Amino acid sequence: MANNLLEINNLTVTYGDFKIITEVSFAMKPGEIVCIAGESGCGKSTLIKSVLGIKQLGAQIQVGSIILDGRDITHLGVEERRQILGTQIGYVPQNTRGSFNNIRSYDVQYQEAMRSHGKKFNRDEAVKCFDRLNFPDSDKLLWYQPWEMSGGMNQRMAIALAVLLGPKLMLCDEATSVLDVTSQKEVIEELAKLRNELGWSILFITHNLGVASHIADKLGVMYAGRMVEYGDIRKVLDDPIHPYTKKLLAAIPGKDRKLPVGLEGRPPLDGAEWPGCNFVPRCDYCTESCKTKPYKLEEIVPGHFASCSVGRSV
Amino acid sequence: MLKYSLKRIIKLIPVLVAITLMVFTLMYLTPGDPALQKLTSQGGAVTPELLAAERHEMGLDRPFFVRYFDWVSNIVQGDFGNSYSDDQPVASKLLRALAYTGALAAASTLLSVVIALPIGVYTAIRKDSIFDNIVRIFTFTGNAMPNFLIALLLMFLFCIKIKAFPVIATASLKGMFLPTLALSIPMISRFARQTRADVMCQLSEEYVIGMHARGVKERIILFRNVLHNSAGSIITIVSLQIRVLIGGSVVTEMIFRWPGVGNLMINSITTRDYPVVQGAVLILSILQVLINLLTDLSYYVIDKRISMD
Numbered sequence: 001m002a003n004n005l006l007e008i009n010n011l012t013v014t015y016g017d018f019k020i021i022t023e024v025s026f027a028m029k030p031g032e033i034v035c036i037a038g039e040s041g042c043g044k045s046t047l048i049k050s051v052l053g054i055k056q057l058g059a060q061i062q063v064g065s066i067i068l069d070g071r072d073i074t075h076l077g078v079e080e081r082r083q084i085l086g087t088q089i090g091y092v093p094q095n096t097r098g099s100f101n102n103i104r105s106y107d108v109q110y111q112e113a114m115r116s117h118g119k120k121f122n123r124d125e126a127v128k129c130f131d132r133l134n135f136p137d138s139d140k141l142l143w144y145q146p147w148e149m150s151g152g153m154n155q156r157m158a159i160a161l162a163v164l165l166g167p168k169l170m171l172c173d174e175a176t177s178v179l180d181v182t183s184q185k186e187v188i189e190e191l192a193k194l195r196n197e198l199g200w201s202i203l204f205i206t207h208n209l210g211v212a213s214h215i216a217d218k219l220g221v222m223y224a225g226r227m228v229e230y231g232d233i234r235k236v237l238d239d240p241i242h243p244y245t246k247k248l249l250a251a252i253p254g255k256d257r258k259l260p261v262g263l264e265g266r267p268p269l270d271g272a273e274w275p276g277c278n279f280v281p282r283c284d285y286c287t288e289s290c291k292t293k294p295y296k297l298e299e300i301v302p303g304h305f306a307s308c309s310v311g312r313s314v
Numbered sequence: 315m316l317k318y319s320l321k322r323i324i325k326l327i328p329v330l331v332a333i334t335l336m337v338f339t340l341m342y343l344t345p346g347d348p349a350l351q352k353l354t355s356q357g358g359a360v361t362p363e364l365l366a367a368e369r370h371e372m373g374l375d376r377p378f379f380v381r382y383f384d385w386v387s388n389i390v391q392g393d394f395g396n397s398y399s400d401d402q403p404v405a406s407k408l409l410r411a412l413a414y415t416g417a418l419a420a421a422s423t424l425l426s427v428v429i430a431l432p433i434g435v436y437t438a439i440r441k442d443s444i445f446d447n448i449v450r451i452f453t454f455t456g457n458a459m460p461n462f463l464i465a466l467l468l469m470f471l472f473c474i475k476i477k478a479f480p481v482i483a484t485a486s487l488k489g490m491f492l493p494t495l496a497l498s499i500p501m502i503s504r505f506a507r508q509t510r511a512d513v514m515c516q517l518s519e520e521y522v523i524g525m526h527a528r529g530v531k532e533r534i535i536l537f538r539n540v541l542h543n544s545a546g547s548i549i550t551i552v553s554l555q556i557r558v559l560i561g562g563s564v565v566t567e568m569i570f571r572w573p574g575v576g577n578l579m580i581n582s583i584t585t586r587d588y589p590v591v592q593g594a595v596l597i598l599s600i601l602q603v604l605i606n607l608l609t610d611l612s613y614y615v616i617d618k619r620i621s622m623d
Contacts, residue, residue: 054526056517086529093527098520101539103617112538116531147619158524165528 004067005030005201006051006169011064012272013043013050019272020046020059021225023295028218030168033195033202035212035233037248038222039267044205045094047222048173051203052091053081069168087117090162090200094174096151099158107142110161117165129163133190152183159190163198170194170202176211188215209252213237221245224271224278226295231304241306243283277308285310315611322607326600333599334389338382341588349374351586352398372398389596395589399582404593407578412597415567415574419559421494426501427552433502434509435536441514449506456503465496465569482571493570497563501555508551512544519543545616553609560601 004027011024021043028034036044049059051066053076065074068088073081085091093099100109107123114121123142130138135156146154155175162170172191176184192215194200206212212219212233219236221229221244229242240246251263264282271278276291283290290310297305300312349368353360369375373384388395394404437446456464472492473481479492516522517540525535564576571577575594582590613620 052527054523056523056526082526082529082531084529085527089527091524091527093520093524095520099524099528101521101525101543103543103619104539108538112534113525113528113530116529116534145618161528 003030004028005032005069006203007065007067008047008051009065009067011047011050011066012062013046013059014062015046015058015060019062019225019270021050021222022272023064023297024222024227025064025297026218026220026227026230028169028201028203030201031195031199032218033192033204033216034218034220035204035206035216036220036222036227037206037209037212039207039248039263041224041269042222042267043225043272044222045173048091048171048203048205051089051169051171052085054085083117086113086162086165086167088167088169090159090165090167090170092155092158092162092170092172092175094177096154096178097146099154099161100146102147103145105143105145106157110142110164113161113165119165126160126164129160133160133163133193135160150183152179152186155179155183155187156190159187159194163194166198168199168201170200172202172204174205174207177206177208184211191215209237209249221248224267224274226272226278226307227297228279228308229306230297231306235301235304239304241300241304241309241312242279243285243308243310244279245306247282279308283310315614318614319607319611322610326603329603330600334386334596335382337592337595337599338385341592342378342381344586346586347374348372348398348586348588355399355585385592389593394593397582397590398587399585399590404589407590408575408593408597411573411575411578411594414572415560415563415576418490418493418497418563418567418572418574419556421490422497422501422559423552423556425494426498426505426555429498430502430505431509431548434506435513435541437506438510438513438517439536453503453507456499457507459500461496461500461563462565462569464499465493465566468492468496469569489570489572493563493566493572496566496570497559504551504555505548509544509548512547513540516540516543542616546613549609549612549616553605557602557605560605561598 006028008027009025012022013020024043024047026034036047038044046059049057050061051068051073053059053061053066053073055078061074065072067073068084073084076084100106110126111121126142127138130141133156135141135153141157146157149157170191176187179187188211191200191202191204195202202215204212204215216233218231219229219233220227221236221242223242223244229236229240229245236245237249240249247263268274268278268281276293277283277286277295280286280290287310290308295307297307298309300306300309347365347369349365349372350360352372353364353368366375373381376384385395392405394408396402397404397407433449437443437449440446469481469492472479479488513536522535522540525539561575563574564580566572567574567576568580575598579591579594581587582594
C-alpha cells in the first residue's frame with residue numbers, strides 16, 4: 001500500500017479510560033474522497049480528532065498507527081505536529097465559527113496562519129484564490145471579521161485558507177451539516193473542484209448519505225466505534241452487505257411523504273468494548289454465534305469490506 | 315470613532331451640570347460655618363460683627379443660586395477660588411495633589427498589570443500545576459487582606475525591621491515604593507485571577523482548536539487571539555480599579571502621608587474648606603467620566619460588534 005496518502009491501521013482510541021473506537025483500519029489514495037457515515041456517537045469525529053492529534057481534543061490513541069504519506073504521525077511531538085497541521089493536513093470543523101477568531105479580521109488571521117509556517121502572505125494571491133473559488137466581493141473579504149459573515153462563507157474562507165497553505169489531506173468534520181442547502185451545495189462543489197484541481201484527498205465525516213453519494217469515491221460506515229463496512233461508494237450504496245448499512249439506507253427519508261423504515265433502538269455507548277458484534281440488539285439476522293464472534297473487517301467482494309455478511313443472501 | 319467620542323463628550327455636559335449642582339448643594343447643606351472656621355483658624359476673638367463682615371466678604375450671605383452660578387462661571391475660567399484655610403488658589407493645590415495621586419495610581423496600576431498579566435496567562439495554560447496552586451494561595455490572601463493591613467505590614471517589614479525606607483514617605487521615587495506596593499498587592503491578586511479566568515474561558519473556545527488545526531504557533535494563538543478576546547473583561551476590572559485609585563486611596567495615602575487627593579480631601583473636609591472639597595469632587599467626577607469613556611472606546615477597538623450608538 002505504498003502509494004496511499006493516509007493509512008489508518010488497527011486504530012483504537014479512548015477518551016481517558018473510555019474506549020470510543022476500536023480496530024479501525026482503512027486507507028486513502030491521493031485525490032480520493034472518503035466519506036465516513038454513521039449515527040451520532042459512532043466515533044466518526046473521534047477518528048478525525050485522532051488524525052489531527054491536537055492534545056486539547058482529548059483523543060488518545062492506544063493501539064494502532066496513522067501513516068500520512070509514508071510517515072508515521074501517530075505520536076508526533078507538539079512542534080512536529082504543528083508543522084504538519086495546516087500544511088499537510090487541512091481541517092474544516094462542523095461549527096462554522098470554529099475556524100476563526102470571531103472578532104479579528106480574516107486578514108490578520110490569514111497572515112498569522114501563513115507566517116506560522118514560514119510562508120509569505122500575499123493579499124493579491126488570497127484575492128486570486130477567492131476569485132478562483134467564485135467568492136463574492138473577493139477584494140473586500142479579507143477586511144471583514146468572521147461575525148460579519150454567514151456560516152457558509154466562514155466555511156469557505158477556511159477552505160480558501162487551506163488552499164493557500166496547500167495541504168494534501170483535508171479533514172471535514174460534518175463541515176456542511178449546519179448549512180442551508182445552497183451553502184451546502186457551494187461548499188461541496190468547492191471541495192470536489194479542489195480535489196480535481198489540486199489533487200486533495202478529503203476525509204469527509206457526515207451523517208448525510210445524500211452528501212456522501214454526491215461527493216465520495218469511497219464510503220465507510222461506522223457503528224458504535226467500529227468500521228462495519230467500507231468500499232466503493234456505489235457498491236456500498238447499491239449493494240450494502242452489513243445489516244446496519246442496509247438499515248441505515250432504508251432509514252433515509254424519501255420525497256414520497258412516507259416515513260422511512262426506522263432504525264429501532266440506539267447504538268450501545270460502550271459498543272467499542274463488546275467482545276462480539278455490537279449490532280446484535282438491533283440486528284434482524286443475528287445468530288447466537290454473532291455475540292461471541294470477534295470483530296473483523298473482511299473483504300467480501302474485491303474492494304468491498306464488511307464485518308458481517310449474514311444478511312447478504314437474504 | 316471620533317464622532318462617537320464627540321457625542322459622548324457633548325453628553326457629558328448635562329452630567330457635569332448635575333455634578334456641579336450636587337457638589338455645591340452638598341457642601342451648602344453641610345453643617346459648620348466656613349467664615350467662623352476661617353476666623354478661628356487665624357486666632358483671636360470672633361465677635362458677631364467680625365463674623366458678619368467675614369461672611370459678607372466671603373460671599374456667604376448671598377442667595378444659593380447666585381453663589382452657584384458665580385462658582386461655576388469662575389470654574390469655567392479655570393478659577394476654583396481660594397482655599398479657606400491658607401488662601402492659596404484651589405486649582406494649584408488640586409493639581410499638585412492630583413499629580414501625586416496620579417503618579418501613585420499610574421505606578422501601582424502599571425506594576426500590577428505587568429506582574430498580573432503574565433501570571434494570569436501562565437496559570438491559565440498551566441492550570442492546576444504547582445505554580446498555579448502556589449499563585450492561588452497568594453492571590454486569595456492578597457484579595458482577602460484589606461489595604462490598610464497590607465500597608466501596615468509593609469511598613470513594619472520595610473521601615474521598622476529592615477529599615478530600608480523612612481516611615482513617612484517622601485515625595486520621591488523611593489517614597490513612592492511602599493504605597494505603590496501596598497496598593498498593588500490586592501490589585502495583582504484581582505487582575506491575575508481575572509486574567510486566568512478569562513484566558514481559560516477563551517482557551518476552551520472552538521476557534522483555538524481551529525487555529526491549532528492550522529498549525530498556528532501557540533504564541534500567536536495565546537497573545538494575539540486569546541488575550542485579545544479576553545482584553546475586554548481585563549480592561550473592565552483594571553479601569554474600575556483605576557477609578558478607585560484616582561479618587562485617592564485615602565487610607566493608603568493617610569498611612570504613608572502621601573500628599574495626594576485622598577489626603578487633601580480628608581484634611582479639607584475636617585477644616586470645612588469648601589472650595590477645595592468642591593473643586594476636588596468636581597475634577598474627580600470629570601476624571602471618572604473620562605476614564606469611563608476611554609474604557610468604552612477600548613471595548614470598541616477590541617470588539618467591533620459593540621455598537622457605537
